């Protein structure tokens with residue numbers, strides 16, 4: 001289990017970067033943490049990865065406290081930091097091998113592991129190229145290969161797919177899906193479809209507070225709105241949900257299953273064009289994070 005109790009972090013005199021975070025989730029599969037810039041994702045990841053000491057509260061993974069048992073815990077952790085850069089004067093393979101040697105693997109095993117990790121990410125052609133001549137996305141992939149090669153049980157990847165082209169991103173998704181079978185992956189991302197596709201549990205962080213936690217279905221329940229209807233029809237009104245007006249004049253209604261059914265029936269009767277879908281993670285994210293600004297109740301107008 002990953003357990004956080006009243007976890008708070010304050011940098012100097014700034015407002016809290018994390019404010020009394022409480023949650024516990026199984027330490028298996030993929031946990032995806034989403035939230036705007038500055039929400040506190042990296043701060044939380046770094047505390048759990050034993051890189052940063054919390055100001056108050058506590059956290060543990062598999063019963064090991066992130067402060068008291070940091071040394072023991074660290075042996076099981078591999079981290080891909082958000083700001084990580086490949087070492088420019090080493091080749092891709094050397095860069096991975098040096099990390100593995102540092103982690104205590106023998107030279108032979110390090111080389112074997114490096115080669116197989118590079119192959120898994122389709123990087124064989126770059127094995128002997130200096131990382132400084134690789135494109136930004138490829139540099140990032142080499143770092144992911146490094147984490148992969150270490151084969152640690154707990155893996156922290158802070159925005160691993162930022163800057164990757166769509167095909168490389170999809171490749172990496174496959175790797176993460178493989179990885180999650182035997183590892184616990186703590187992932188942060190700005191790509192909501194990535195969290196939706198990969199994560200077993202999703203956390204939504206905003207201004208250092210955890211606004212939502214659970215599977216997509218559980219988050220739908222927490223938000224209270226299971227369905228999203230989009231239509232150009234002007235006079236569609238909601239009692240149980242919220243209506244958001246799009247820039248193109250269309251209306252999106254997030255609402256309960258019951259009301260969605262009633263509204264859909266009415267729209268069919270009116271021969272109006274509309275689409276109806278289960279609420280996406282993006283809908284839930286905007287609703288939870290931007291609630292006070294976006295909410296608009298047509299009934300009260």
Ligand SMILES: Nc1ncnc2c1ncn2[C@@H]1O[C@H](COP(=O)(O)OP(=O)(O)OP(=O)(O)O)[C@@H](O)[C@H]1O
Nearest residue numbers: 011014017035036037038039040041042043044082
């Ligand atoms: N070393 C630091 N010193 C002072 N303040 C910091 C430091 N690191 C982060 N912060 C502040 O803590 C808050 C949370 O930052 P954090 O990097 O955890 O956010 P994030 O969710 O990872 O953002 P992003 O999506 O941009 O990576 C921000 O207000 C940030 O300015």
Ligand SMILES: [Mg+2]
Nearest residue numbers: 041042043082
């Ligand atoms: Mg960050």
